[in-house]
Amino acid sequence: MINEIWNGDVLEVLSKISDDTFDMGVTSPPYNKKKNKSGILVKDIDYSDIDDSLDEDVYQNQQIEILNQLYRTIKPGGSFFYNHKIRWEKGVMIHPMEWISKTNWTTKQEIIWDRKLAANIRGWRFWQVDERIYWLYKPRDKKDYGKELMSKHALLTSVWYFRPEMSKLRVGNHPAPFPLDLPLRCIYSIFDDEKDKFIIDPYMGSGTSAVACKFLGHNFFGIDISKSYIDFALNRIDNLSDDEISDMKNEMSLHIVRETYKEKKEKKKNKEMGQSKLF
Numbered sequence: 001m002i003n004e005i006w007n008g009d010v011l012e013v014l015s016k017i018s019d020d021t022f023d024m025g026v027t028s029p030p031y032n033k034k035k036n037k038s039g040i041l042v043k044d045i046d047y048s049d050i051d052d053s054l055d056e057d058v059y060q061n062q063q064i065e066i067l068n069q070l071y072r073t074i075k076p077g078g079s080f081f082y083n084h085k086i087r088w089e090k091g092v093m094i095h096p097m098e099w100i101s102k103t104n105w106t107t108k109q110e111i112i113w114d115r116k117l118a119a120n121i122r123g124w125r126f127w128q129v130d131e132r133i134y135w136l137y138k139p140r141d142k143k144d145y146g147k148e149l150m151s152k153h154a155l156l157t158s159v160w161y162f163r164p165e166m167s168k169l170r171v172g173n174h175p176a177p178f179p180l181d182l183p184l185r186c187i188y189s190i191f192d193d194e195k196d197k198f199i200i201d202p203y204m205g206s207g208t209s210a211v212a213c214k215f216l217g218h219n220f221f222g223i224d225i226s227k228s229y230i231d232f233a234l235n236r237i238d239n240l241s242d243d244e245i246s247d248m249k250n251e252m253s254l255h256i257v258r259e260t261y262k263e264k265k266e267k268k269k270n271k272e273m274g275q276s277k278l279f
């Protein structure tokens, strides 16, 4: 299963995988958006093999089951990054924590993804430009809060600015791909320059998470219900474009420390000493 994408239903495939298989994961599920959310700026999300239209309670129960299967198959000490968004049904807000809080995962952080693009242009509420990324954690024991991120990653803050992926050359006719920076940032921040980790994306789509894994020297495992998306993704992974590589290098170049904590302290001390000499 290393560096493969399996065609099938996510729950059916996950149920065949042994406990503690993966080092981490990242994904974006279908959002159960139904067919009534189009606006001038954004078209209906139309997947090739599902209609993304369940009763909301059925959808949430499925997501809980899937997240718990992911919890089982990720190693203790492993992280899972789950991209979702706030939605409304009949004017009532639905927040992803409504079901995430019912899973086995410990929620480490809610990251705001500012897409700089509104999903509709009506005035029922302020234009929604954000999605969310939940950093979920599987503790080794009750006192395990996980390792600290290195400061070059943590300094990127909890608001991420990525434009949605628009290039058909990269993602074919997939209607809802990740921008490449998103899985790259998650994976690079967790493993830094370590290599050879095993990373799952249970809704692999156009293969974006696998592209990030390959670039960073990790192995991937993916699942998707659509054979045509899988065929596209496998070809994409084998033929990374210069353009994609340049975007990923660019994202990595943002993970830097301009001034270390030690340097900051030193600077403050020197400033205080300078001032005390004046008096």
Ligand SMILES: C[S@@+](CC[C@H](N)C(=O)[O-])C[C@H]1O[C@@H](n2cnc3c(N)ncnc32)[C@H](O)[C@@H]1O
Residues within 6 Å of the ligand: 008, 009, 010, 011, 027, 028, 029, 030, 047, 048, 049, 050, 171, 174, 176, 177, 178, 179, 202, 203, 204, 205, 206, 207, 208, 209, 223, 224, 225, 226, 229
């Ligand atoms: C939001 S998209 C993921 C896009 C992906 N992150 C990318 O960058 O292309 C969700 C994907 O889940 C797949 N999918 C939907 N329902 C599924 C199911 N029950 N089992 C497996 N895959 C499913 C769809 O075919 C779609 O490609």
